Amino acid sequence: MVEFIWPWNTFHMVLALLYWFFVIPEVETLKTLSWGWGLYLFIANATGIFVLYGGIELFYYVQRKQGRRFKYNAKFPSDHPSSVFWFKSQNFDNFLRSFFFGIPVWTLVEVFMLWCFANGYHVFGWIDWQNNWLWLVVLTLFVPAIHEIHFFCIHWLIHRPFLYKHVHSVHHNSMNPSPWSSLSMHPVEHLLFFGEVIWHLLIPSNPIVMLFNMHVVGYGAVNGHIGFEKLEVTEKTAVNSHAYAHYLHHKYFEVNYGADGLVPLDKWFGLWHDGTKEADERMKARFRLKKQKLNS
Ligand SMILES: [Zn+2]
Numbered sequence: 153m154v155e156f157i158w159p160w161n162t163f164h165m166v167l168a169l170l171y172w173f174f175v176i177p178e179v180e181t182l183k184t185l186s187w188g189w190g191l192y193l194f195i196a197n198a199t200g201i202f203v204l205y206g207g208i209e210l211f212y213y214v215q216r217k218q219g220r221r222f223k224y225n226a227k228f229p230s231d232h233p234s235s236v237f238w239f240k241s242q243n244f245d246n247f248l249r250s251f252f253f254g255i256p257v258w259t260l261v262e263v264f265m266l267w268c269f270a271n272g273y274h275v276f277g278w279i280d281w282q283n284n285w286l287w288l289v290v291l292t293l294f295v296p297a298i299h300e301i302h303f304f305c306i307h308w309l310i311h312r313p314f315l316y317k318h319v320h321s322v323h324h325n326s327m328n329p330s331p332w333s334s335l336s337m338h339p340v341e342h343l344l345f346f347g348e349v350i351w352h353l354l355i356p357s358n359p360i361v362m363l364f365n366m367h368v369v370g371y372g373a374v375n376g377h378i379g380f381e382k383l384e385v386t387e388k389t390a391v392n393s394h395a396y397a398h399y400l401h402h403k404y405f406e407v408n409y410g411a412d413g414l415v416p417l418d419k420w421f422g423l424w425h426d427g428t429k430e431a432d433e434r435m436k437a438r439f440r441l442k443k444q445k446l447n448s
């Protein structure tokens with residue numbers, strides 16, 4: 153329970169509030185689409201991502217301040233150039249894809265959502281905190297579950313052969329993911345990924361809850377790609393990364409389609425891998441069966 157709230161979801165909520173009170177323009181401005189506030193939101197998102205992802209990259213991958221302690225894969229991507237990446241560099245490739253495609257798509261979806269809220273293009277309208285606080289608190293608590301279910305579904309979908317080949321393989325070029333891999337995707341995947349917040353136009357919601365959801369998706373994408381089980385912050389404190397399930401997804405592909413296992417969809421569908429020998433055997437048996445079916 154503590155892990156559910158602290159530190160990651162608290163971080164996403166605090167950031168959503170900071171956005172709402174200090175970054176997002178006045179409602180009157182949001183009513184009209186314009187490049188001005190769109191570009192301004194792009195800069196805000198890009199700066200936020202640069203600081204969060206870049207900070208983790210700097211401390212744990214460039215300065216390597218905790219060496220290989222708690223690292224899943226002993227290799228650091230920058231030590232191993234590969235021709236699957238632009239300029240043979242995982243970092244450079246992933247960074248460019250995030251800033252030229254990922255954050256623009258994120259911002260477009262965000263602009264669209266805020267414009268819809270401001271104009272009342274919403275099934276239930278914009279509901280306020282004073283009169284609906286209990287529902288909005290409950291909805292906020294459900295956001296990580298919404299994310300888990302939405303991500304599982306779109307992720308399973310883009311693993312179907314055609315979409316995998318043309319869309320999702322871009323993300324999987326990083327078999328040993330690092331922070332910049334988080335938003336390194338094909339733009340179609342970005343759209344499906346950030347499109348998750350569209351749910352907030354269909355259920356009674358509020359822009360702050362929508363922003364929180366947006367941040368769970370955008371800033372939260374880093375969790376699966378940290379590459380370390382724990383990040384040592386001081387000598388005595390370490391933060392759990394929640395990266396292992398998704399790290400194994402990058403390693404084995406057809407396991408762990410969910411983000412964090414909060415809603416155990418992978419377990420229910422027999423796709424869960426927790427790194428144990430038993431899980432490995434189960435996965436291999438599943439792959440053998442698939443191969444037999446393909447050959448018969
Ligand atoms: Zn990934």
Ligand SMILES: [Zn+2]
Nearest residue numbers: 307311320401
């Ligand atoms: Zn995948």
